[in-house]
Amino acid sequence: MAITPNYYETLYITRPDIQEEDLAKIQQKLQDSISSNEGEIIKADKWAERNLAYEIQDHKKGTYYILVFKALPNASKEVEKHLQFYRTDILRFITLKTTEEAVNKNKASEEKKEKTEPTTPTPPPAAPPTTTAAPTPPPAAPEPPTAAPEPPPAAPEPPTAAPEPAATPPTEAPASTEEAKTENTDTQEEGGTN
Amino acid sequence: MDSRRDRRFFSKKKVCRFCTESIEMDYKNVDLLSRFITDRKKIVPRRNSGLCAYHQRQLSTTIKRSRFMALLPYTVLH
Structure with a gap:
């Protein structure tokens, strides 16, 4: 063989x-x-x-x-x-x-x-326009912060807490909570005076 | 009968990829093989890979060859 x-x-x-x-x-x-x-x-x-x-x-x-x-x-x-x-x-x-x-x-x-x-090198010239268009997406990213402020509404419940700690929650939340806080404190003071 | 009615999850029947598509198993094809490896670099079992017996056997030997040639890691701990 x-x-x-x-x-x-x-x-x-x-x-x-x-x-x-x-x-x-x-x-x-x-x-x-x-x-x-x-x-x-x-x-x-x-x-x-x-x-x-x-x-x-x-x-x-x-x-x-x-x-x-x-x-x-x-x-x-x-x-x-x-x-x-x-x-x-x-x-x-x-x-x-x-x-x-x-x-x-x-x-x-x-x-x-x-x-x-040899034919593939041609596409690169077309690619640069996409890079110029790319910078637009980043603004879409900051969505999460809007979702975050949900917890703060629970914070105003304890009336004994001072308004200062409420300022720590991020971004948009402080404005609403501060208002709520001030309202709360106002009512407290009124109650106290009365 | 009741238990059968309660069953709401239908798993799609898996078909062996290497049988349906004409892919050659090659120990040099790292991208392909790395799909059949877990996070801990273990070979994916047949129930997860969905391969037929013949191709699962082939896969295990090709992955082992690939590991020997340092194309794929044996463990995460290297």
Whole structure:
């Protein structure tokens, strides 16, 4: 039974401060191990540079590189062996078997993206008008304060309380409560005099 | 019968998103996977995610792969 080549996808994270020479050396080794196993590299890209979800070897950031290749099963083993060897520079790696369809699909979607990307820069000119219109919404925000003054009407109930503490409730409330208070105090004084 | 009449809450029947929509599950697709994670970064159970058995199994492995590659956190406590 002949061993048929498979499709593999390797994703590895390098240290953010890796030397370019070291990276080139590692990538060369990966390439060699694939080509020595009747393989071909379909894609070898820098995928992203992002913050790691958790620290690995005290690194908070990492650079992700993706490598898609078609080769005999031995190649994936060799690739992993090399990545393991340079584990000071390579924080994590994962190799998964994929299918030809998935690889082709990804290729097609990427080509689509590349086609759409040049067209997308046109929308930005249209965007600035919205920024000028944006400043209007803020005035709508101060709604909550109007809802807040509800409690104060309960305050005037204790007639012994002096008018001064009633001034603490916010914004619109003081005017109404002060009036109520003064009325209350007036009646009290009248009652007192009488 | 009474108890049945009193039941007023009708939950919409959930259909597996991965079956109905043609989305590929990929451990590199962080935005998609993060929707199936709780605030505490746990994998959402099937009763909440609404996925079928097959895709829930796939989801759990892809999330775990994603965690290994530091794309998703294991816990909040990192």
